[in-house]
Amino acid sequence: MDKDEAYLVGYTTGDGSLYSFEHQFSLEPWKTLKGYELCWGDKDKQQLEIIKGIIEEKLPNIKARIKTRKNSKGLVLKCTRKIAYQYVEKLLGQDITKEPKEVIASYISGFCDAEADVSRTTNTIVKNKRYYRKRIQITQKDKKLLEKIGNLMKDNFGIGSNMYKKWKQDAYVLVVACDQRVKLFKEYIHFRNPTKRSKLNGLFPNVQSSH
Numbered sequence: 001m002d003k004d005e006a007y008l009v010g011y012t013t014g015d016g017s018l019y020s021f022e023h024q025f026s027l028e029p030w031k032t033l034k035g036y037e038l039c040w041g042d043k044d045k046q047q048l049e050i051i052k053g054i055i056e057e058k059l060p061n062i063k064a065r066i067k068t069r070k071n072s073k074g075l076v077l078k079c080t081r082k083i084a085y086q087y088v089e090k091l092l093g094q095d096i097t098k099e100p101k102e103v104i105a106s107y108i109s110g111f112c113d114a115e116a117d118v119s120r121t122t123n124t125i126v127k128n129k130r131y132y133r134k135r136i137q138i139t140q141k142d143k144k145l146l147e148k149i150g151n152l153m154k155d156n157f158g159i160g161s162n163m164y165k166k167w168k169q170d171a172y173v174l175v176v177a178c179d180q181r182v183k184l185f186k187e188y189i190h191f192r193n194p195t196k197r198s199k200l201n202g203l204f205p206n207v208q209s210s211h
Contacts, residue, residue: 010110
């Protein structure tokens with residue numbers, strides 16, 4: 001698995017879906033065919049362009065299309081080719097924990113482009129002076145998946161995090177907070193999504209990233 005493939009796996013784990021289904025052949029109704037569909041959803045077209053680029057680079061004969069959802073809420077990238085389905089399915093079945101650190105970093109980056117946001121929140125106010133706290137917040141319904149992401153960050157890059165359950169919601173939040181932890185995330189993992197990448201860079205205007 002290379003870095004682009006790891007990023008694709010991370011993003012698909014967070015915000016993608018794979019479907020296979022059987023249907024009748026319209027010209028010969030007694031025949032049953034199998035259909036395949038890969039879907040990635042996002043409001044940000046630039047994000048879907050990143051995924052589209054990876055798919056079409058790895059599978060040059062495949063064309064994926066970005067469309068507006070039927071309910072007009074965001075965009076969807078779809079691919080209905082069997083070879084693309086099998087390619088992504090095979091990647092998803094690999095153990096990311098056994099990959100080199102730079103590949104693991106790309107996996108986390110893909111997952112965070114799907115599920116994380118970047119912010120600077122007020123930490124405290126002392127003598128009318130406001131102090132801020134940098135944070136990356138990753139939200140996901142699957143608690144074990146978030147624990148896996150937290151462990152990958154800690155074990156490979158020394159990035160600590162804390163997890164809590166969202167109030168009255170069926171979801172969990174993994175938080176990377178404080179300057180040092182967020183700075184390590186920027187240095188070793190970072191985002192590919194242009195908006196999130198710009199936000200994180202803006203928190204550390206004088207710090208260079210290796211990504």
